[in-house]
Amino acid sequence: MSNNMTVTFLGTTSGGGPTETRNCSSLVVDALGNSSLWMVDCAEGTVRQFEGQPYRPAYPRLRASQVSKIFITHMHADHCMGTLTFLRTVLGIPKPKLPGTTPNPPNSLPPRVEIFGPRGIRRMLRMLWHMTHTHSEHPYVVHELLFPGEQPSVAADVQPGEDGQEAAVDDMDVRGESECVGQDYSCDEAGFWRGIVDISPGAGHHWGAVVDAGPILHRDPCIGYVVREIPRTPLTADSPTPRKLVILGDTYDPSPLIPLIHADPPDTAVLPELDPFGNGVPARVPVTLLVHEATDAYLPPRVDPNQRTGRNRTKESVDAKTRERGHSTPGMAGAFARAIAAERLVLNHIGARFPAPNMNYQGAQARFRQECMREIERQAAEGWSQNRSAQPQAAWDYLSVELPPNRPPQREMEHVDEAGRGQERIPEYEDAAYGGDRKRRATSSVGGDGRRNGHGHASGSGGGHTQWSSGSRRGYGSHAASAGSASRYEDKRPRKDWRERDR
Numbered sequence: 001m002s003n004n005m006t007v008t009f010l011g012t013t014s015g016g017g018p019t020e021t022r023n024c025s026s027l028v029v030d031a032l033g034n035s036s037l038w039m040v041d042c043a044e045g046t047v048r049q050f051e052g053q054p055y056r057p058a059y060p061r062l063r064a065s066q067v068s069k070i071f072i073t074h075m076h077a078d079h080c081m082g083t084l085t086f087l088r089t090v091l092g093i094p095k096p097k098l099p100g101t102t103p104n105p106p107n108s109l110p111p112r113v114e115i116f117g118p119r120g121i122r123r124m125l126r127m128l129w130h131m132t133h134t135h136s137e138h139p140y141v142v143h144e145l146l147f148p149g150e151q152p153s154v155a156a157d158v159q160p161g162e163d164g165q166e167a168a169v170d171d172m173d174v175r176g177e178s179e180c181v182g183q184d185y186s187c188d189e190a191g192f193w194r195g196i197v198d199i200s201p202g203a204g205h206h207w208g209a210v211v212d213a214g215p216i217l218h219r220d221p222c223i224g225y226v227v228r229e230i231p232r233t234p235l236t237a238d239s240p241t242p243r244k245l246v247i248l249g250d251t252y253d254p255s256p257l258i259p260l261i262h263a264d265p266p267d268t269a270v271l272p273e274l275d276p277f278g279n280g281v282p283a284r285v286p287v288t289l290l291v292h293e294a295t296d297a298y299l300p301p302r303v304d305p306n307q308r309t310g311r312n313r314t315k316e317s318v319d320a321k322t323r324e325r326g327h328s329t330p331g332m333a334g335a336f337a338r339a340i341a342a343e344r345l346v347l348n349h350i351g352a353r354f355p356a357p358n359m360n361y362q363g364a365q366a367r368f369r370q371e372c373m374r375e376i377e378r379q380a381a382e383g384w385s386q387n388r389s390a391q392p393q394a395a396w397d398y399l400s401v402e403l404p405p406n407r408p409p410q411r412e413m414e415h416v417d418e419a420g421r422g423q424e425r426i427p428e429y430e431d432a433a434y435g436g437d438r439k440r441r442a443t444s445s446v447g448g449d450g451r452r453n454g455h456g457h458a459s460g461s462g463g464g465h466t467q468w469s470s471g472s473r474r475g476y477g478s479h480a481a482s483a484g485s486a487s488r489y490e491d492k493r494p495r496k497d498w499r500e501r502d503r
């Protein structure tokens with residue numbers, strides 16, 4: 001069991017792929033520090049990506065069967081068409097029926113894989129399951145995240161018609177024996193789906209995690225996911241800040257997600273407010289990792305003199321076309337990393353015109369591929385902060401990003417000089433993962449002791465870890481629309497209504 005969270009990219013190209021070096025979108029997060037994996041997007045070929053893992057001495061081999069949850073960002077084919085194959089692989093083949101017995105249906109067991117996604121994912125899977133005559137040993141469940149005014153694509157529990165009567169519904173809409181009854185999550189007033197997963201720290205894993213979701217702007221409805229670490233012990237002013245991951249789907253503007261990103265649970269109020277880059281974006285719980293798409297980029301003649309990545313392209317034309325198609329450039333990804341003060345940025349969904357550097361290529365071709373990636377990273381860095389110490393990274397298939405726990409802020413008296421005298425200094429701590437040069441700066445509103453004054457140890461003290469788990473969400477017996485659990489959050493920041501923006 002590791003203390004690190006690890007994000008592994010299984011597919012990193014855009015819908016123009018797959019290509020020789022990249023599969024379409026999928027990544028897995030080891031969000032609880034145990035053996036279970038949470039997947040974001042599941043393009044066609046994702047199962048094969050598990051099979052094709054290169055040998056990596058520092059990492060255990062990932063198995064598809066470790067995946068317990070799948071979060072689909074949107075219904076474009078390059079993000080969801082691998083789900084049926086994936087379920088077929090991990091849910092197992094039904095055991096042969098013994099003569100004279102009637103085995104319990106698979107869905108009498110709890111689901112082995114939970115799928116969260118926008119409207120359409122349940123009906124698509126149900127239809128594919130029926131049409132392909134698929135059966136399984138273990139069940140799955142699908143939860144739909146509904147945008148304002150949406151109804152589920154198909155009711156979570158549609159039963160077959162009574163014997164002898166004409167079926168009231170299409171056969172394909174009937175919930176099969178491999179599917180448990182899912183939930184429909186209506187968004188809250190702010191347009192967010194909060195606490196769709198809520199796991200308290202418990203046996204078998206070092207910490208808990210909560211997943212929230214919110215809308216981001218793309219051509220069609222699209223979702224970004226926020227994964228928050230829930231520490232094992234109640235937070236105090238001296239606690240290390242919990243980790244927070246922001247994983248986006250395709251987007252030309254993810255800013256509707258900003259209020260959700262900063263809406264940390266109430267017990268984080270005891271933490272001092274930080275300004276990680278000194279650029280005026282304070283946060284109590286900074287974003288540890290942002291995964292942002294970068295579908296297209298203009299490469300200047302310096303990098304691509306022969307226009308191998310496209311003819312007659314200019315920076316202006318590429319910027320305009322990328323946005324028009326609902327996507328982002330590396331510069332836009334960098335600007336969003338800056339807007340949310342992300343500590344680390346990884347670019348994915350990289351256009352098919354940009355093949356990944358690959359061991360099969362040597363010499364000039366290998367250098368060209370590498371230079372393309374360096375240029376994409378440089379452009380992202382330009383939009384980001386000057387003060388960051390981590391470089392943006394253009395992902396490749398099988399890149400693993402390690403996110404070690406944040407360190408507790410150092411107390412004053414722990415800074416002792418050679419003569420043994422304590423030193424007065426603003427608390428800061430370093431993170432070895434970033435080469436030891438990342439320092440967190442307290443904002444000017446922090447008192448001399450580096451702790452924000454006047455913010456009592458409100459919700460986290462007294463031994464009571466603020467409980468914001470939503471037990472009611474965990475059953476599989478209900479398909480009622482859920483209005484969300486906004487009351488557990490105290491986001492006092494002004495919100496922009498994303499619905500306004502979308503018109």
Ligand SMILES: [Zn+2]
Nearest residue numbers: 014015078250
């Ligand atoms: Zn896409």
Ligand SMILES: [Zn+2]
Nearest residue numbers: 074076218250
């Ligand atoms: Zn898309």
